[in-house]
Amino acid sequence: MKRLNILILIILCLFTGCSSMKITPKENSYRLSKINKFYKEWKGVRYRYGGYSKRGVDCSGMVKILNKKEFNIILPRTTKEMVKVGKKVKNKKDWGAGDLIFFKTGWGVRHVGVYMGNNKFMHASRSKGVMISTFKGYWIGKFWQTRRVI
Numbered sequence: 001m002k003r004l005n006i007l008i009l010i011i012l013c014l015f016t017g018c019s020s021m022k023i024t025p026k027e028n029s030y031r032l033s034k035i036n037k038f039y040k041e042w043k044g045v046r047y048r049y050g051g052y053s054k055r056g057v058d059c060s061g062m063v064k065i066l067n068k069k070e071f072n073i074i075l076p077r078t079t080k081e082m083v084k085v086g087k088k089v090k091n092k093k094d095w096g097a098g099d100l101i102f103f104k105t106g107w108g109v110r111h112v113g114v115y116m117g118n119n120k121f122m123h124a125s126r127s128k129g130v131m132i133s134t135f136k137g138y139w140i141g142k143f144w145q146t147r148r149v150i
Contacts, residue, residue, distance in 0.1 A: 021087070021089045021090075021091070021094040021148065022094050022096070023096040023097075027096075028096050028097050028117065029097075031071075031096065031097035031098040031150060032097040032098075032116060032117060034070040034071065034098075035066065035070070035097055035098060035114060035116055035122060036116075037070070038066050038069065038070050038122075039122055039130070039132065042054070042057075042062065042065075042066075042130045043130055043131070044128070044129050044130060044131070045057055045062075045124070045129050045130045046129040047124050047125060047126045047127075047128075047129050052064075052065070052077075057124050057129075057130065058124055059079065059111050059112050059113065059123050059124045060076075060077060060078050060079045060082060060112055061077070061124070062122075062123070062124040062130055063075065063082065063100060063112050063113070063114055064076075064077060064082075066114060066122075067149065067150070071098070071150050073149055073150060075149065079102065079110040079111065079112045080110060082100060082102075082112055082147075083100075083102050083110070083112075083144075083145070083147065085147065085149055086100065086147040086148050086149035087147065087148050088145055088146070088147055088148075089146045089147065089148050092146075095115050095117075095146055096115070096117070096148070097115065097116055097117050098114060098115070098148075098149075098150040099114070099115040099146050099147065099148050099149075099150075100112055100113075100114060100115070100146065100147045100148075100149060101113050101114070101115045101121050101135070101143070101146050102143075102144040102145050102146070102147070103139065103142040103143055103144055104142055104144045105142050110144070111123065111142070113133070115135075115146065116132065119134050119135045119136065120132050120133070120134055120135070121133060121135060121139075
């Protein structure tokens, strides 16, 4: 009987994909509440390359501060290093709140934000500082990859 249960489990894993990247609605809601809390505190903080405070912050600095403050996760300081951590989330339908969304915005230029669900992500923009943008148009064309670190 025990062997039959193990065999059934293996077959289910093969057909359903045990490595699903989906997060539960409850976990997604929890993450989103933490991200929204952070956004209320940081909304509009101006962009400053290399910045790491409310006097000015760049995209990777904002992502690093958010993850440390709200999730107690230590990330590397630069986008170049951040893209090496966590697990790649290949299917957009599996993206969840808190996933890091990476873009290639120019030759050798990388950008990172935090996915919030409903096609929205928070990032530090050069023109408007910390803000929420919609993943469409310009951003779809610059999309590189999404990674889960939480």
